[in-house]
Amino acid sequence: MPGIGDIMKQAQKMKAEMERVQAEAALKTVEGSAGGGMVIVMANGKGELLSVKIDPEVARGEDLEMLQDLVTAAANDALRKARELMTQEVSRMAGGWASPRASLGTEEAARSCQPRRPRWQC
Secondary structure: OOOHHHHHHHHHHHHHHHHHHHHHHHHOEEEEEEOOOOEEEEEEOOOOEEEEEEOHHHHHOOOHHHHHHHHHHHHHHHHHHHHHHHHHHHHHHOOOOOOHHHHOOHHHHHHHOEEOOOOEEO
16 A cells, blocks of 8 residues: 555655646647638647738728627637647546546536535545
8 A cells, every 4th residue: 555655645646746747738739710711829738829820801891890809719629629639638647537527627527516515626
């Protein structure tokens, strides 16, 4: 049976590995698009938007609301893909045993926890 020291060493190793995976994912990029490619948004694995490209024809149009909707949709698509990228990287690090909740944001994971006696279960 492992002692507390062994458990702490393993936790430190896992933390270092998680930091390495996050740093690697931050260097990767994903692309989100909307309107059949009329708006393209690039994001990194950290979930930061890097660039927005808008087809000049869409920008010339007089429907500003449609353009705003396309930008929003493309950004959401890119951010969703960035979250999926991070989930895949963490799952790979964990050897495939990552919980389905690992893909949830912290707010969603918190909502999925239920009070049970004698403690909370997630």
